Amino acid sequence: xxxxxxxxxxxxxxxxxxxxxxxxxxxxxxxxxxxxxxxxxxxxxxxxxxxxxxxxxxxxxxxxxxxxxxxxxxxxxxxxxxxxxxxxxxxxxxxxxxxxxxxxxxxxxxxxxxxxxxxxxxxxxxxxxxxxxxxxxxxxxxxxxxxxxxxxxxxxxxxxxxxxxxxxxxxxxxxxxxxxxxxxxxxxxxxxxxxxxxxxxxxxxxxxxxxxxxxxxxxxxxxxxxxxxxxxxxxxxxxxxxxxxxxxxxxxxxxxxxxxxxxxxxxxxxxxxxxxxxxxxxxxxxxxxxxxxxxxxxxxxxxxxxxxxxxxxxxxxxxxxxxxxxxxxxxxxxxxxxxxxxxxxxxxxxxxxxxxxxxxxxxxxxxxxxxxxxxxxxxxxxxxxxxxxxxxxxxxxxxxxxxxxxxxxxxxxxxxxxxxxxxxxxxxxxxxxxxxxxxxxxxxxxxxxxxxxxxxxxxxx
Amino acid sequence: xxxxxxxxxxxxxxxxxxxxxxxxxxxxxxxxxxxxxxxxxxxxxxxxxxxxxxxxxx
Numbered sequence: 253x254x255x256x257x258x259x260x261x262x263x264x265x266x267x268x269x270x271x272x273x274x275x276x277x278x279x280x281x282x283x284x285x286x287x288x289x290x291x292x293x294x295x296x297x298x299x300x301x302x303x304x305x306x307x308x309x310x311x312x313x314x315x316x317x318x319x320x321x322x323x324x325x326x327x328x329x330x331x332x333x334x335x336x337x338x339x340x341x342x343x344x345x346x347x348x349x350x351x352x353x354x355x356x357x358x359x360x361x362x363x364x365x366x367x368x369x370x371x372x373x374x375x376x377x378x379x380x381x382x383x384x385x386x387x388x389x390x391x392x393x394x395x396x397x398x399x400x401x402x403x404x405x406x407x408x409x410x411x412x413x414x415x416x417x418x419x420x421x422x423x424x425x426x427x428x429x430x431x432x433x434x435x436x437x438x439x440x441x442x443x444x445x446x447x448x449x450x451x452x453x454x455x456x457x458x459x460x461x462x463x464x465x466x467x468x469x470x471x472x473x474x475x476x477x478x479x480x481x482x483x484x485x486x487x488x489x490x491x492x493x494x495x496x497x498x499x500x501x502x503x504x505x506x507x508x509x510x511x512x513x514x515x516x517x518x519x520x521x522x523x524x525x526x527x528x529x530x531x532x533x534x535x536x537x538x539x540x541x542x543x544x545x546x547x548x549x550x551x552x553x554x555x556x557x558x559x560x561x562x563x564x565x566x567x568x569x570x571x572x573x574x575x576x577x578x579x580x581x582x583x584x585x586x587x588x589x590x591x592x593x594x595x596x597x598x599x600x601x602x603x604x605x606x607x608x609x610x611x612x613x614x615x616x617x618x619x620x621x622x623x624x625x626x627x628x629x630x631x632x633x634x635x636x637x638x639x640x641x642x643x644x645x646x647x648x649x650x651x652x653x654x655x656x657x658x659x660x661x662x663x664x665x666x667x668x669x670x671x672x673x674x675x676x677x678x679x680x681x682x683x684x685x686x687x688x689x690x691x692x693x694x695x696x697x698x699x700x701x702x703x704x705x706x707x708x709x710x711x712x713x
Numbered sequence: 714x715x716x717x718x719x720x721x722x723x724x725x726x727x728x729x730x731x732x733x734x735x736x737x738x739x740x741x742x743x744x745x746x747x748x749x750x751x752x753x754x755x756x757x758x759x760x761x762x763x764x765x766x767x768x769x770x771x
Contacts, residue, residue: 551746554750558747587726588736591720596751599754602758604760608761
């Protein structure tokens with residue numbers, strides 16, 4: 253069931269918010285020992301919020317499509333009175349006095365909060381094999397990673413524990429778990445969704461966004477969380493629109509960019525054929541597929557890594573004397589970041605401006621770009637390398653290869669599932685659009701989804 | 714090419730040789746990709762300040 257279907261059922265009194273929350277709690281109780289998607293379950297609080305949601309609806313107060321809908325948030329969003337660990341020993345006893353802006357807005361929209369989701373330690377990695385709270389498993393195959401860093405968010409949505417979950421994306425951390433778990437994942441434009449109250453990984457690269465069961469569900473969440481927030485110094489005043497695509501929305505005559513360079517290099521063959529199939533489907537729906545040459549994405553990746561190393565090390569510096577508090581992969585990255593000179597960081601930000609201008613020119617040729625989200629399907633938990641195009645590649649660098657550059661540019665990108673590989677694991681595409689045009693990429697995603705691009709629901713774990 | 718092992722030691726990072734390699738090797742690879750890009754920068758290119766700030770002219 254999607255958010256829209258649940259919302260309709262609530263208003264038709266076929267189900268109550270209390271029943272939806274109870275069903276979600278029961279599913280979490282049944283599956284979390286296998287998936288380890290939740291660090292903290294707030295079952296009692298959820299029951300109370302659901303009771304209130306039902307009472308409001310009965311009294312004629314309707315907060316909109318998220319009213320009474322079970323959701324959860326990655327454990328880096330501050331939740332008043334509920335422990336917020338960031339998947340880290342450093343924050344293991346941190347109980348915030350505030351709600352993050354995103355949590356405030358979800359509550360204001362009537363969503364029922366089921367708990368806090370497991371993640372890669374400090375959001376600094378893509379496996380969600382958390383050394384402190386245990387690894388998250390992929391609901392499609394428990395021996396495989398759900399991706400990360402929002403791995404608990406991807407697993408919880410795919411396993412239908414919640415209708416939607418909040419994640420954060422600094423170098424692909426919403427889109428990667430969305431692709432690996434077969435969910436929709438939206439990284440909005442930088443500045444579109446407030447970062448206030450979200451524990452930072454890298455200030456200038458962090459984006460907050462939803463993972464959901466359908467494109468329209470993701471749009472409903474964006475409607476609730478988008479907008480200016482003076483408490484986030486990078487929050488934009490750019491106007492917010494209704495992001496929910498119309499029923500029967502069309503992509504006729506839209507110019508869809510097919511990247512002729514970079515994005516189709518060194519792919520898993522199953523990923524490549526599935527993604528190419530999406531272009532054929534888009535054409536059959538009336539879109540114009542246009543081959544384009546994209547600016548230097550390898551350069552964007554290098555720039556993004558320098559910025560991430562430096563900013564993440566700056567954020568973590570107060571804690572780095574307690575080295576035993578960190579897992580080895582995160583500690584190594586933080587140590588690397590401490591060595592990046594200020595000149596390299598500033599030059600990376602200068603290159604970012606230069607490459608951003610080059611990328612902007614692409615939007616005169618096409619309305620969006622479609623590319624694979626990841627070159628691979630979900631690796632096995634513990635795999636350090638992945639073999640692609642006849643070469644072994646570090647699993648983190650391979651998995652972020654096609655997504656990291658878009659964080660550097662701050663552009664919106666939507667990952668949707670487009671097929672299952674021969675190993676039974678999901679494959680995702682990302683739809684990348686111009687800044688602030690979330691409505692466009694959501695419309696394209698919804699039209700593709702309506703047109704048959706997608707996968708069946710995840711079988712029970 | 715920078716000597717990341719020497720930089721690490723000079724920065725007071727006290728780790729064993731294996732850990733030092735885990736730190737230095739990725740930086741060497743990143744350096745090889747990043748350094749040539751910097752050579753193309755002209756003085757007029759200023760640091761990026763974020764899409765919203767650029768748009769608002771702030």
